[in-house]
Amino acid sequence: MIRDDIKAATIAAMKAGEKDRTAALRQISAKIKDRDIEERTASKPTPDDELVVSVLQKMAKQRRESIEMYDAGGRAELAAVERAELAVIEEFLPAMMDEAATKAAIEAIKAETGASSMKDMGTVMAELKARHGAVLDGKLASTLVKAALS
Numbered sequence: 001m002i003r004d005d006i007k008a009a010t011i012a013a014m015k016a017g018e019k020d021r022t023a024a025l026r027q028i029s030a031k032i033k034d035r036d037i038e039e040r041t042a043s044k045p046t047p048d049d050e051l052v053v054s055v056l057q058k059m060a061k062q063r064r065e066s067i068e069m070y071d072a073g074g075r076a077e078l079a080a081v082e083r084a085e086l087a088v089i090e091e092f093l094p095a096m097m098d099e100a101a102t103k104a105a106i107e108a109i110k111a112e113t114g115a116s117s118m119k120d121m122g123t124v125m126a127e128l129k130a131r132h133g134a135v136l137d138g139k140l141a142s143t144l145v146k147a148a149l150s
Helices: 002-016 019-039 048-072 076-092 099-113 118-135 138-149
Strands: none
Touching: 002 019, 002 048, 002 076, 019 048, 019 076, 048 076, 048 118, 099 118, 099 138, 118 138
8 A cells, every 4th residue: 555655665764864755755644644534524435545646646736836836936946845845756656647548548438438529528538537547647638638539
């Protein structure tokens, strides 16, 4: 389980005296605990690894956006901190689908559902997320689905 890997990495980073890495790992653990609390009231529980992956994906997306803004604003030192945190987060994320695999999945879903126009984009995206949610890059998938259906 990813959660156990994060705990083990946190302990290892603390023993090695890696303050920045320890801080990033503790931040990840805190976000996961926040999500656990939110899940207590959910009607349908989410499988543990799925929950952890969704938290990590959200954190990675936030870091990427922050890096872009810091670079645009000329704040290289803050961008470097965000890059270091992003590197720690990405260690625990499963490998994302590449463009070719995403295109193949879209074509398979188009064939199965009979999707042919932009009206069907929601159907195709929903099926993509259901099948490949944990390893799907949503932004890339959205772009490719639009291209495939237009």
